[in-house]
Amino acid sequence: MFSGAQISLYPMADDFVGIIMNALSALDPYRDRLRIETDDISTLLVGPPEVLFPAMRDLFSAAARTGVHCTLSAAISRGCPGEPDEAICQSGHFAGPMASLVERQKTALAAVADAPTMGVFSVAQFSLYVMGQGNHMDEIYGCIDFLKSSGTFETSKHFCTKLNGDTGALFATLEQAFCRFGPPEGHVTIDLTVSANSPSTR
16 A cells, blocks of 8 residues: 655744754654655655654654744645555554444544653644545544544634644644544545644634
8 A cells, every 4th residue: 555645844934944954854763664755845755654644743843843933734645546555655554454433543542642742832734535435424523533532632623623732642643543544445635734833823
């Protein structure tokens, strides 16, 4: 199965280039398990979700620790029928038969509870899309129930859900939403925006 993310990092500062270049060192521990391709619009990260989400978390946290307003925009996908299988994407998340919705919710909550603390508060809004499934709304509602118990849920918005919290818990929540809802080999996507240090009033 193919899984990956197209990401763009935006520090709102005059020295945005320096902030981005310094933050990229946070990807170093993951480079042997990711395929990374950058152009003038975005960076593609290809690899298993258990590597993708910590890599995005660490990249964003490194930039946000500068104290400037930073956002990360990402389009994340797994199981796209238009993409070839890649050995680098093999994941322990999708082994074995699909568990019941209640069991998957419990597994997801336990993973969020075990997330590392990064010391960076952030907010996120995201939309989960379970593609090509007649019961896709059952999966989405099941995910929403998980989110409401995750400790990172803030509110439901039109077209998306808003989360907040330490980036460790927040990205763990996103990883579990991506991996636990929808068939293990199915096509699932997330549209994501994460923000830290915003000057806007919460």
